[in-house]
Amino acid sequence: MTKLTWLSHGGWMIDSDDHRLLIDPFLTDNPAALTSADQLKNIDHILISHGHFDHVADAASIANANNATVVAIHEIAEWFAKTQDVESIVGMNIGGRLELPWGTVKMTPALHSSQLPDGSYGGEPAGFLLTIDGTSIYFACDTALFSDMKLYAANVDIAVLPIGDLFTMGIDDSIAATKLINAKKVLPAHYGTWPPIAQDANHWADRVRNETDAEPVVLEVGESIVL
Numbered sequence: 001m002t003k004l005t006w007l008s009h010g011g012w013m014i015d016s017d018d019h020r021l022l023i024d025p026f027l028t029d030n031p032a033a034l035t036s037a038d039q040l041k042n043i044d045h046i047l048i049s050h051g052h053f054d055h056v057a058d059a060a061s062i063a064n065a066n067n068a069t070v071v072a073i074h075e076i077a078e079w080f081a082k083t084q085d086v087e088s089i090v091g092m093n094i095g096g097r098l099e100l101p102w103g104t105v106k107m108t109p110a111l112h113s114s115q116l117p118d119g120s121y122g123g124e125p126a127g128f129l130l131t132i133d134g135t136s137i138y139f140a141c142d143t144a145l146f147s148d149m150k151l152y153a154a155n156v157d158i159a160v161l162p163i164g165d166l167f168t169m170g171i172d173d174s175i176a177a178t179k180l181i182n183a184k185k186v187l188p189a190h191y192g193t194w195p196p197i198a199q200d201a202n203h204w205a206d207r208v209r210n211e212t213d214a215e216p217v218v219l220e221v222g223e224s225i226v227l
């Protein structure tokens with residue numbers, strides 16, 4: 001059984017039978033988070049999409065407390081090793097695929113920016129396409145709408161799309177993205193954390209139902225779906 005849990009904002013936890021991974025954990029100084037970084041245990045891998053603080057904030061402390069491996073684009077992986085004392089890293093790059101004990105991860109493009117909190121160069125921003133037990137999950141992560149999404153994520157079982165607007169695509173473009181990739185299920189992310197990215201997720205879900213073939217799944221913070 002594989003379970004996907006929303007940690008709020010762009011943060012996700014995936015539990016499969018023997019493994020637990022995180023994507024973009026942001027808990028400290030996150031007004032929407034219900035969990036603290038030290039409550040997350042038994043983490044094997046942490047995937048980081050890009051260098052902004054709301055995606056890297058808690059990764060080093062969780063990696064160091066759990067002996068977890070940080071997986072990120074080369075420049076960010078090196079930054080974790082050199083400046084955050086993270087011992088286990090895997091650097092990859094856009095378009096590359098990595099086999100891990102729980103499945104595969106492909107790093108996909110994202111249309112965004114990526115500077116690390118200390119001003120270091122973070123390489124290119126990314127998304128992730130995961131395949132776990134035959135289920136495909138596309139995490140668009142922080143991105144604008146772009147047509148190449150359909151080259152990477154067409155017909156995915158689950159798409160996780162930002163809807164918060166201002167820093168990423170908003171609701172209109174998330175509807176367009178859902179149509180473009182023809183996802184079976186779509187989950188909203190990167191909204192509600194602070195007032196500038198507040199969104200009505202039920203309104204978004206109505207639009208997904210009315211305008212696309214996908215099934216919308218709105219999770220509360222801390223809630224999970226079984227894949």
Ligand code: NI
Binds near residue numbers: 050052112113142
């Ligand atoms: Ni960002």
Ligand code: MN
Binds near residue numbers: 010054190
């Ligand atoms: Mn962000």
